[in-house]
Amino acid sequence: MSRFLLTRALGAALTIVGASIAGFVFMRLLPGDPARLIAGEHASDEAVELQRQALGLHEPIWRQYLMYVSDFVTGDWGFSYSRGEPVFDQFVNALPATLELAFVAVGTALTASVLGAVLATWSRGGVVDGLVRASSYVGLGTAPFWLGLLALIVFFERLSVLPGPEGRLSPGVAAPLRVTGFHLVDALLAGQWSTWWDAVQHVLLPGLTLGFVLYAWLVRMIRASMLEFVREPYALVARSKGRGRWAVVTRDVLPNALLPAITASGLIVAELLTSTVLAETVFNWPGVGRLVTDAILQQDFAVVQAFIMLSAFVTVTATVVTDVLYSVADPRVRVRAT
Amino acid sequence: MTDVEPEPVLTVRGLSTEYATDRGQVRAVRDVSFELRRGERLGIVGESGSGKSALALSILGLIEPPGRTVAGEVWLNGRDLRTLSEARLNRIRGKEISVVFQDPLTALNPVRRIGPQLAEAITMHQDVGRAAAKQAAIELLDDVELPRPADCYRRYPHELSGGMRQRVMIAVALANAPDVLIADEPTTALDVTTQAQIMRLIDKVVDERGTAVVLITHNMDLVADFCDTVQVMYAGQVVERGRREQLLSGSAHPYTAALMVSVPSLDTDRAAPLRSLEGLPPDLAVEHTGCALAPRCVLGRERERCRSESPAMTAVVGDAAWVSRCHFAGEQHRLTMETTP
Structure with a gap:
């Protein structure tokens, strides 16, 4: 098992290094001159050249890369000229916002999809199965941003039960003392119940909108593998032992069907950093997705590059964790890996 | 077996099961009836399908859609399982009836x-604690x-x-310790040496417990x-039933006779081609008139009665326990006796 972990970790590190090189080179190859952008459109060539020296852009590209890596590791992610803030600080603020959204989305999606798949398998071909399938089609066939707008119209404009697109808290409500960066956690730690409730209300619509799309995808997959496994002989054997239909689905079939779901969840988590952007835009959520799309439009190299590193890191970590989880859940993989 | 016949523990009457397919209802089990007495060993033989x-x-009530058991009674220990609730x-x-399936790998x-999968079979039906169930x-x-059983208990199936x-x-x-064990091709997926060991094991454990066995197999x-x-099935129907010696030496149904000669033995002339029944089993989605075997039957292929009239189960020679679903059971019996050395 330790050898297994070691090889996975080594592979992960190499992947991150590769991603950093690729990200660095691509950003340098893109048209657009950051020195000119910073110096201003009407600056003289001398002024631009000075700016270029200041940025280190006159150095050979491999030295630029090494400088970049050493700065990155020490927490100096560069300066974002479009927002006039260090890049690191921007991510420190935006990442918890996105993660908070992502946790709510993934949490509800996983719970709902497992429950939905179990119910669908139990009633296979019946009414409940039909409802689960229909909900999945709706989620798969609907653009998340449109769903978000629809949710806003219904719950904010018509019913007025949930807040509108105002970000993480109502205007005028102060953010709780920062400990983790998650408002839901920090408000609890500070004992500020009204702030916590405000944060819950704000995260509901974007979180559930995003979660519904994930649910649609997951429930379809889990249901499909459950319907396959429910025909396996061991399910029949369990029935012949005297186990009821429901217990066979939850205790014999589900553990097997969750194996592919573990892999899928890893992919989902890895993709969430970027896929939240539409929901973030609709709900005015100050997360990573919006930070990066803004930076791309502004040709703000430093932010985009930091994001490439970050998403490489998250993707690789999610994949390794998925692998390890999978090997814990499936005894057959454990044998092959060690 | 003793001379006094013990009472039946399992009685099946008129059991019929259909599967819904694209081409209509396929009747896989047709009006099957039999009795199994305490400690009896019944072989159910037939080709695949x-x-x-x-x-x-x-019998177990485990037919899943698109299949459906449409008629019949299954009496086990004085209750008709077909009328009982799922619970x-x-x-x-x-507990009272259990089954061993064909493919142990799946x-x-x-x-x-392994252990918990076995122990749960105990805790589901007996009021015992975890430790006792494990023991x-x-x-x-x-x-x-199994060698080193305590070690096996902790193993995963793939090991x-x-x-x-x-x-x-x-x-x-x-x-x-059920009253009835259904063994559905229990050795088909295993190699020949293992087959013999497994059959010896089943023989031993059912003998110790007095379990009645229904052995389903295609292996004579x-x-x-x-x-x-022995009970021989063809196209979902029982075509002949009798004591082992009766069927093995003097079969009174052309299908049983054909099954017997298709099995090679050490005495078989190896130069001669293996004998098999010509043609294919009938399409079960279509209702047939006459005997289901008629188109393939050596006796009945040319006979008008076999093509038009469905044969009933009739006693063969005096013994009411030996029955054959053939219009010409007596003729077949004499034929078998002549050709079997």
């Missing part, structure tokens, strides 16, 4: 350890002659060979070694 396995699942059936399955849940499970693993897994399945089936040799009574 003859409805043997569907019959096993029908009551769950208390009977695994019969165990791959992500769970009983390890004793069962010892009973089915055991096919033969070992089938031993585990036998232990699962016998965990609650197994039946000859193991069973008291």
